Amino acid sequence: MDDDPLSRLPDGWTLDETTPEEIEAQRQVYEPFTESLRELVDLGIRSDAALDDVRRAHEHLEAANALLRGQVTQSSYGVRIGNGTGRNWGNAIMGLRNALAPPLDIQTDGVSRSWCDFTLGAAYEGPPRLVHGGVTALVLDHVFGAAAGADQVPRMTGTLTITYRRGTRLGVPLRAEARVDRVEGWKSFVVGTLGDVEGTTVEAEGIFIQPRWARPS
DSSP states (O other), rough: OOOGGGGGTTTEEEEEEOOHHHHHHHHHHHHHHHHHHHHHHHHHOOOOOOOHHHHHHHHHHHHHHHHHHHSSOOOOOOOETTEEEEOOTTTTTTTOOOOTTOOOOEEEEESSEEEEEOOGGGBBBBTTBBBHHHHHHHHHHHHHHHHHHTTSSSEEEEEEEEEEOOOOOOTTTTTEEEEEEETTTEEEEEEEEEEETTTEEEEEEEEEEGGGGGGGO
8 A cells, every 4th residue: 555645635635736936936926916915904904095095996806806706716725735845825824825814934843843923913803902812723723733743744633722811912023832742642732822022822732633644554
């Protein structure tokens, strides 16, 4: 039996023949495009422009939508792997083509730790001037997954327990970090925090499980 996990990828993980040059060409177009969309989301929340200007902007958006809907995939982006390079560009946390993503640039030590420095703006508000609690949980879920998979073995969220210590402010530098506390079989137990310069705002612990398709046969 083939012991290559790539041969047992589940639905939504796609092997394609996209070359590094093609991937870079796509990046050069979609990265600034998505950043403009991200700014648009922020402006849509905070702009006090005259209503006539908003109507004109809406007309431009409808024209842009008409251009883009001419050719659309029928599914989500998933994970596309071309020439050994994985692209999760639709991801809600770090997707290069997802304007809802902050996005996060998560770093790891290649073994069992991860961390990320970032700022969250108006699009992520819950209580006034504070980050929505569900958004902080989303961030920690992904940072925890990066720690659990820092050794290049994929592991998926089994449980995630969140403790909110105080509100997380919008518009200030934040840091999330995680580490694998211990491993038991296919399970990795991860702990970590999210906070600002004044200290921790959110603590969490979770269990991340190596999926069956990624286990040695």
